[in-house]
Amino acid sequence: MKLLLRKPTRAYLERTLDRATHTSPELVPGAHFEHTPAGYRLGRTKRVVGSGSGDFVRACRALEQWSFLPRWARVHPADAAPRAATNVLLVVRTFFTWGVLPARILTSVDETTPDGHRVGFIYAALPEHVAVGYERFLVEHHEASGAVTFELAAVARPVHPVLRRAPPVFRVIQRRFRRACMHRMRRQVAFPRYGTSTTRPNA
Numbered sequence: 001m002k003l004l005l006r007k008p009t010r011a012y013l014e015r016t017l018d019r020a021t022h023t024s025p026e027l028v029p030g031a032h033f034e035h036t037p038a039g040y041r042l043g044r045t046k047r048v049v050g051s052g053s054g055d056f057v058r059a060c061r062a063l064e065q066w067s068f069l070p071r072w073a074r075v076h077p078a079d080a081a082p083r084a085a086t087n088v089l090l091v092v093r094t095f096f097t098w099g100v101l102p103a104r105i106l107t108s109v110d111e112t113t114p115d116g117h118r119v120g121f122i123y124a125a126l127p128e129h130v131a132v133g134y135e136r137f138l139v140e141h142h143e144a145s146g147a148v149t150f151e152l153a154a155v156a157r158p159v160h161p162v163l164r165r166a167p168p169v170f171r172v173i174q175r176r177f178r179r180a181c182m183h184r185m186r187r188q189v190a191f192p193r194y195g196t197s198t199t200r201p202n203a
Contacts, residue, residue, distance in 0.1 A: 070180035
């Protein structure tokens, strides 16, 4: 990933997205969200974000529209649906620089569980990303309690030279991203009109 001093142009994003379509994610043998292979790290955050079917619908909508992303991040294309085989770019602003992280949706989740129902998706990092691995975003409605939970989990290792030399920095970045997404999701559920656009001008 290149760090940019200016906000990336649409042309730059389209070129990066085009390159991503001709690449594949690096396979991580034995990786899943209950076990971490050697050299990888599992990061997970799960919190209650609402209660009842209405909140579940709003949380699912936030996933579908990527509006759970923090204000310093956005997805390109803005209207990309999180469906299997879809390529996206996560455009992030960090301090005075910008980063563009390519990823591919591997699978979407929409299933009934013994405790209720869950919806979400998993994506994998593509070349030019700062890391190798997978990330899962999952909303679940627990029918017995009524609770609506949001979970973010990642199995990853850094490949960017700076992050490889400073693993704690990578962990801090991951943790900051999960916390910011969780805060944003809570706002989306509590205040449906808040920040529904995925094309935030300051992102």
